[in-house]
Amino acid sequence: MTWAPTDSSGKTDELDSVRSSSPLAPSSSPLDDLQSVAPMILNVELRDRGLARYDGPKRLVAGEVLQSTAQLVQITEWSGEQLLTNLGCPLRTHGDLAAVDIKRLTRCQTFLRFLSRLTGLVDVVPDRRAVVIECAGLLKTTGRDADGLVELVESGDFTPVDYIRLGEIGAAAELARTIAAQGATPVQDMATTGPFGEAPIVHLSTARIEMYIADMHDALGNEVSQRIKAHLERCEACAEAVAYCRAHAAVPEGVDLPLPAELARPTPTPR
Numbered sequence: 001m002t003w004a005p006t007d008s009s010g011k012t013d014e015l016d017s018v019r020s021s022s023p024l025a026p027s028s029s030p031l032d033d034l035q036s037v038a039p040m041i042l043n044v045e046l047r048d049r050g051l052a053r054y055d056g057p058k059r060l061v062a063g064e065v066l067q068s069t070a071q072l073v074q075i076t077e078w079s080g081e082q083l084l085t086n087l088g089c090p091l092r093t094h095g096d097l098a099a100v101d102i103k104r105l106t107r108c109q110t111f112l113r114f115l116s117r118l119t120g121l122v123d124v125v126p127d128r129r130a131v132v133i134e135c136a137g138l139l140k141t142t143g144r145d146a147d148g149l150v151e152l153v154e155s156g157d158f159t160p161v162d163y164i165r166l167g168e169i170g171a172a173a174e175l176a177r178t179i180a181a182q183g184a185t186p187v188q189d190m191a192t193t194g195p196f197g198e199a200p201i202v203h204l205s206t207a208r209i210e211m212y213i214a215d216m217h218d219a220l221g222n223e224v225s226q227r228i229k230a231h232l233e234r235c236e237a238c239a240e241a242v243a244y245c246r247a248h249a250a251v252p253e254g255v256d257l258p259l260p261a262e263l264a265r266p267t268p269t270p271r
Ligand SMILES: [Zn+2]
Pocket: 201, 202, 203, 204, 231, 235, 236, 237, 238, 239
C-alpha cells in the first residue's frame, strides 16, 4: 500500500520558495513536528524532490519518517490523509521542506516509531486506529513529547501498555491521563492505594469478556486473545468477572445481564 497524495499536480515548487520569514519555533510536540512534514507525506512529488535535496543524515531520517508513516498507514488501513487527520494534523500538501530541520525529523521519527510499536500490539484494525487516536489525544491533553509519552504509558505496576496488550485501549488512555494528572510521581500499585485500596481491579471490559466467552477471537485478535487467556491465569479479579459472565451466559438472548457496577467497565482508578 502506498500513500495517496491529495495533490500531485506539483504546479508550485515550494522548495524554491523563500524561507518562512519567521523561523520554525522550537517545539516539543511531536504533532507539531509531524505537521511540518505533512506535505512530504501527502505530496509524493514534493517528497521526492525534498529527499533528493537533503544531505545524507537528513535524507536518512526523512526516509525513516516516511517509512514509519507508510507502516502506520498500512496497519491502520487508513490513507495518509486519514492518518494525519486522526492525529490532528492539518492536511497541508505544500510547504517549505528546506526549512524542516533534522531535529524535528528525529523527534517526529521517535514518535512515529513508538506509535508503530504500540499500534502493533493489537491485532485488529479498529483497535489499531483507537491506539493512534488515543495517543494523539494524550499528546494534546498532557503536553508531553514522545519520550514523555513513552514514560507515561509505561508507568505503574499495571501500565497503560498492559491495558493495550489486552485490547483495552480506552482504559489504557484513561489510566495514562490519570497518571499524567498525578504529576511526576510514579504511580505505584493503583489497586492498593487510595481509600478503596482493597477493591480488586477488573482490567477487562464487559464487552471484551463477552467476546472472549463467545470465542470471538477474530474480533479480539489472536494475539490479544492469547494475552487475555494468560492474564486470566494470574489475575483473580478478571478471572472472577469472566466466571460471573459465564454463569450468566445461559440467559436468553436479548435479556440484559444485571452486572455489578464494578464489572460494567474497567476501572483503572478506585473511586
Ligand atoms: Zn485483570
